[in-house]
Amino acid sequence: MNQSIKDDTTDYILEVSNLTVNLQNQIILDNISFKLKRGTTLAIVGPNGAGKTVLFRALLNLLPYRGKIEWSKGVKIGYVPQRVSIGDIPISVQEFLSFKESSNMAGCLGAQDCLSLVGLDSGQLSNKELRVLSGGQLQRVLIAWAIADRPDVLLFDEPTAGVDLDSEEAIYEMLNRLEKENQITVLLISHDIHVVRDYSEYMLALNRSVIYFGGSEKIADPSLLEKIYGSGTVMKTRKERG
């Protein structure tokens, strides 16, 4: 199933072919193939356990896989994981962002610059502890972390889970802006029809294998939704779900 978005002369930033991931003798991803054009946004949808996060982990080379994952040469990837556990670690926002600077010195943005890029006031927040931030603020700090070394690609695993609706809206607006201003390619996992339709050009529907890959407008197609989530499914936006 080797589907491409455009013809072969297009500038692809990522080409995945026949990707299979086997964990503890279970096939989690089965023969996944797709290509992604530079500067676009791809939403990855699918039911729980469909292998979305595992796909991200394979793309980041964090687990063993078969098949081929080819990023274009010299590509820099930023990653915002689904969950972080701050627990009761007494760490300030500035200290957290400085970890990125020390791990990747060249061309790295300072804490102040990345915070203002994600719409946070660095004067107010730099010295605050991560553990006292709101869900929305923490998510933005994680995005600030991800963009600190000016990546070409951003991977977001449910970037607004646990964030209130207003912050969610603001985070997607900000992502959109970052993508346009900096020509960043974005891959995001989402459960929200509104996010898929309004903020992504392409969609990859996954349930162990690829169910659909193409334009994101197809998310509104009931027969496709049924194929992805099973019969009787009506995919709603978060606002509609209340």
Add this chain to the structure above:
Amino acid sequence: MTEVSIFSLVTGICVGLSAGYLGSLMVLKKMALVGDALSHVALPGLALSILLGFNPFLGAFAFLFGSAVIIWRIERVTKLSIETIVGALFTLALAAGILMIPEPELLEALFGNITNVSLTDTAIALVVSAIAIFFTKTIYSKIVLGMISEELAKSTGLDVDRTNLLYLLLVSLAVAIGIRIVGTLLVGFLVVVPAATAKNVSSNLFRYSILSSILGSISSASGVLLSSFLGLPSGPLIVLSGISIFLIAVLARWLRIQLP
């Protein structure tokens, strides 16, 4: 002040500094009890050094690091929790150690002794603490990042497993020198309590780690001094001074919350 008390004071300060600094990570990793139990593994090493007549630091360190590697390996292979593995290893080591150590030396091995700290012991403590603190500083942020999110850490190219192994090696070093003055049963205190006190009153990592080291050295220095004045074993006195500081910090925090 005699030469011996100066040696034991310097050793105490070094031990407190390094154990406090390394302990600050141990407490964040929720491995406080692991640190405590791990220290008991040193007992058979001490027994061998007494029986065969070599420096106890070497025996203690060899056993500590050996067990740390076994724990690290088993955890990776079996995914058992560290607590379970350490629990099993520690009781075995304690039992074997108690049977092996000649009775006159047993109390000293368990609770520490500062009356015969030599220049060599002090030099070892100085050098080993410096090494442990230096290398811990270089991996501190990596370990914290790995705690916040292993995926995030790995995505920056960090080898989380190797960093953890290096950390366990450094903990073994710090605990091995600590045993001299605090004893195997109580050395876990130096890893846990100063960090717990510091965490109560710190709002960032830098302050937390520095405060933990300073509190570690204050506890052990005051314990050593009390021990030489009162003629009692140093280990329990170090623990008592550290716990007093901990209680004062808790009380101060409580008062700050209560008072308008």
